[in-house]
């Protein structure tokens with residue numbers, strides 16, 4: 001699966017997130033407007049990219065690896081009890097997940113995606129009982145199939161306290177749930193959205209955390225809050241999880257805490 005964001009997406013998110021004008025960016029990076037435009041038209045001029053990355057507070061070494069196409073998401077083997085679904089949304093895709101306790105066959109759906117047919121088929125195939133639907137945030141692409149999943153499974157649904165959704169119970173920071181023998185802990189990580197919530201699961205062969213649009217392999221969901229506190233909340237809420245934790249993002253490929261700590265350009 002391709003990375004969710006290109007270099008231009010990343011530079012754009014960092015510039016917009018910090019409210020930096022083109023003029024100020026060129027000044028800080030000591031480059032001219034024509035050089036900026038040339039980068040934007042797709043040229044991979046290493047010196048200009050390096051200066052732009054530094055001016056935006058991004059890791060220039062990782063941006064250079066992306067330009068050289070040597071930045072890759074890690075190869076991740078999902079433990080048994082975790083399934084990823086990638087569903088279409090306009091010309092993009094959005095991921096949603098099914099996580100279950102292999103002993104009791106009790107399952108949780110994380111987000112609802114745009115087409116739940118594959119999720120229904122997986123519930124049947126593995127003879128699972130869906131007990132909960134938990135939402136990472138309320139953006140449309142993540143909740144489109146919520147009603148259909150609720151209707152068909154009668155599972156209780158939960159949404160972040162700060163992003164209420166009709167019919168969903170509120171989830172608070174640090175709230176714990178049991179799913180069979182698994183434990184699920186909610187961590188509120190605002191920034192991309194007001195109540196963005198990471199769901200950490202323990203009890204499978206390896207720990208997994210569904211992160212919605214909080215962080216992607218090699219990027220972050222667009223920040224719509226104050227820049228530094230938002231990045232700090234991601235650092236505290238995601239990058240402090242055990243390094244072997246597999247991250248299940250709302251877009252793009254799977255990754256791990258260790259990989260993003262080492263290589264995500266937003267976290268120097």
Ligand SMILES: [Fe+2]
Nearest residue numbers: 137139213221
């Ligand atoms: Fe989102």
